[in-house]
Amino acid sequence: NTCERKRQTKLDGYYEQERARLLPVSKREMYLAGLMLYWGEGLKANWSTVSFSNTNPKMIVFAKKWLTDCLGVRVDKLVVRLHLYSDMDSSTEHGYWSKLLEIPLTQFRKPYVKQSIRIGISEKGGYGHGTCDLTVHNAVLKKRIMMGIKVISDFSS
Numbered sequence: 001n002t003c004e005r006k007r008q009t010k011l012d013g014y015y016e017q018e019r020a021r022l023l024p025v026s027k028r029e030m031y032l033a034g035l036m037l038y039w040g041e042g043l044k045a046n047w048s049t050v051s052f053s054n055t056n057p058k059m060i061v062f063a064k065k066w067l068t069d070c071l072g073v074r075v076d077k078l079v080v081r082l083h084l085y086s087d088m089d090s091s092t093e094h095g096y097w098s099k100l101l102e103i104p105l106t107q108f109r110k111p112y113v114k115q116s117i118r119i120g121i122s123e124k125g126g127y128g129h130g131t132c133d134l135t136v137h138n139a140v141l142k143k144r145i146m147m148g149i150k151v152i153s154d155f156s157s
Helices: 001-021 027-041 056-072 090-101 139-155
Strands: 050-054 078-086 112-114 131-137
Touching: 027 050, 027 056, 027 139, 050 056, 050 139, 056 090, 056 131, 078 090, 090 131
Parallel strands: 078 112
Antiparallel strands: 050 131, 078 131
16 A cells, blocks of 8 residues: 555656646647647548547547637537447447537447457456547548648658
């Protein structure tokens, strides 16, 4: 217990240092963070669809905030699709994501259900709510995002 308390005290100190260093986040900084996230986690194969997929609820919440606050996407244009395991309760998971994202169930599509069970599968971070795809169909927006990523990529070469 003593070692755990010491470890937590150190982590709390690092957290406060980083919080002071990083916050508040400007809209430009959030836009750049979103581009980097999309570069790593976003759908790149389709030139008319902007889509994030992740199991980490905080990542999906950030993606929604980025899309709405930085890129001006209306919440009613967002579409959600879940990837679940056959032993997961679909209505429970839809309710979880709907409440978390503040997106009505009418904007959810039929989930993809993998015909295996999640028991025995190591879910990093233990999120346990499947994978959430957050999507908006907008070709102009997709091109803007991809060109923003290209600008960053060209700058770093």
